[in-house]
Amino acid sequence: MLEKARFATAHWLRFPEVTTPDQLELSGKPRGALSWKIGPSGPVGPDGYRLPATIWCAVGLFRERGAADAALDELHAFMPFVASTVESWHHLLLPVRHHGECNHLERDCPGALFEVATPDPGGAPFVLTTAGFRPGPELKVQRLIDFRHNVDLVNDWMAQSEGCLASRPFTPHTAGDDGFTFSVWRDDAAMLAASYRAGTHRTHIDLHKENAAFDRSSFTRLRMLRSFGQWNGQEPLQA
DSSP: OOBBBBBBEEEEEEEEEOOEEEEEOSOOTTTTEEEEEEEEOBBTTTTTSSEEEEEEEEEEEESHHHHHHHHTHHHHHOOOGGGOEEEEEEEEEEEEEEOOOSSSTTTSOOOOOBOSSSSSOOEEEEEEEEOOOOOOOOOOOOHHHHHHHHHHHHHHHTTTTEEEEEEEEOOOOSSTTOEEEEEEOOOOHHHHHHHHSHHHHHHHHHHHHSSSSSSSSEEEEEEEEEEEEETTOOOOGGG
């Protein structure tokens, strides 16, 4: 049976100018990572993938906490370009709720990513979502483009919601990997209110139920065991 992750790291990176994959050393990954995905948080391109941007994001999945902690302690070993950012924000995360499927652990057999921790230690929630598509001739590029444009609409709405401290979508720079959204919230109540009350997010969930916008998805609520750096000029958790 394929091992599931029990910890994750998340990374927000802001460069001084639009940055393309060929400008970054992307061959490395954290030691002990079950999965390592990094990519731009730019506008949607003509192939449905996100274009180069000033903002990049990354997610590492780990079985052991020691490996996840070491990744945060050794960022420059696998992301030497962190030194070129104008700001960055990094987290060690513990999953406390997870459902759905994603292809980041096994490309040809999407499934669950995490084993969930109990008990829940509480604290500000970090929400990680993924969405993906079955490859093949039946996959229309316009469907991918339309979905990711709608992700941007939802993200813009979420970012303005009460209690949302930060929110970004991104797609890994490697073709075929499911795309992500990140969001950090003041508390569970704020996250749940934004997710399920009437508004842009609720509208698109209802539309997906009527006409599938994607072929698979996952939702994970995580707690931040460590966090350091800054975003938008501050440490949002301390603002």
